[in-house]
Amino acid sequence: MVKQLDDKLPPLIDHVGWRLWRLARQWKAEFDAGMAARGHGWMAEARGAVVGHLRPGGLSQSALTAAMGISKQAVQQLVDELVAEQIVERVPDPDDKRGKIVRLLPKGIKAIADGNEVKREIEARYAERIGAERLASLNAALDDLAG
């Protein structure tokens, strides 16, 4: 009764979306492994994304919320964890007595610096595999399709 409907479904695997997800997941696995090897295993977890959005001057928690696209309560919980681990600190915003600035502590800065190194390594491996030119046009295509 369902048998006849079951026939000739196209393969589900041969499309850009699947390829994008596959490589994105692979890239993240490589990045996480590199970070874990440098002692920043926590970067693989949710609070790693917070650090990834912080800039040298620090950001208010609400700016962080806007940048990350998740709820302010979620951001707060993640920042709570990072504060407990001394990766970031919360300082009062001098321009807004309601606000607090989330700033990187040395541990967090080290993680970002190591992160950039790991990213460069992965990028170098990719360039070695398909050539710098093809990698550049991959990047260009990804940019042109975004937005």
Added chain:
Amino acid sequence: MVKQLDDKLPPLIDHVGWRLWRLARQWKAEFDAGMAARGHGWMAEARGAVVGHLRPGGLSQSALTAAMGISKQAVQQLVDELVAEQIVERVPDPDDKRGKIVRLLPKGIKAIADGNEVKREIEARYAERIGAERLASLNAALDDLAG
């Protein structure tokens, strides 16, 4: 005291990994929107991935587990939901009295068919934007970097 360490951190945004994630997320958002427009809003949630892994003949729950890379208990919970919504059915495996085969019901088959249509539409839009050739070489690069 942290000020001096804060200086000259490289930008965090200019690397393949970030571009891959950005476009992968965007692709998924487009796919989910297309599916929601066709009445398959549930495909955006976790149980959508289960349907995405099913093949015409059906799969045993353990095969599904292996294919999806999550725990068998997680698969079971997701299949429970799909059964309740009459998207799939669980039938006994004739070759293994312990096993059960998860098979698509018409609702699920329709979702897969519509899904393929949505994917083709997205792919067509992408080809229109950067040209069929660049899209083909994007796919090729994604394939060559995987694995």
Added chain:
DNA sequence: ACGTATCGTCAAGCAACTTGACTACATGGA
């Protein structure tokens, strides 16, 4: 001066997993 919006916080709830424990059946030797 006042109504309204925003910033951070506390609390509770939900989705999508996980690990642990268990029963029914399968399988490959002794």
Added chain:
DNA sequence: TCCATGTAGTCAAGTTGCTTGACGATACGT
């Protein structure tokens, strides 16, 4: 043939990473 060991599915409970709701304190336009 019996038995040890392994696998398929299930039930229960716990964890993670979010969510929505409610709140006091502060900011800001009129």
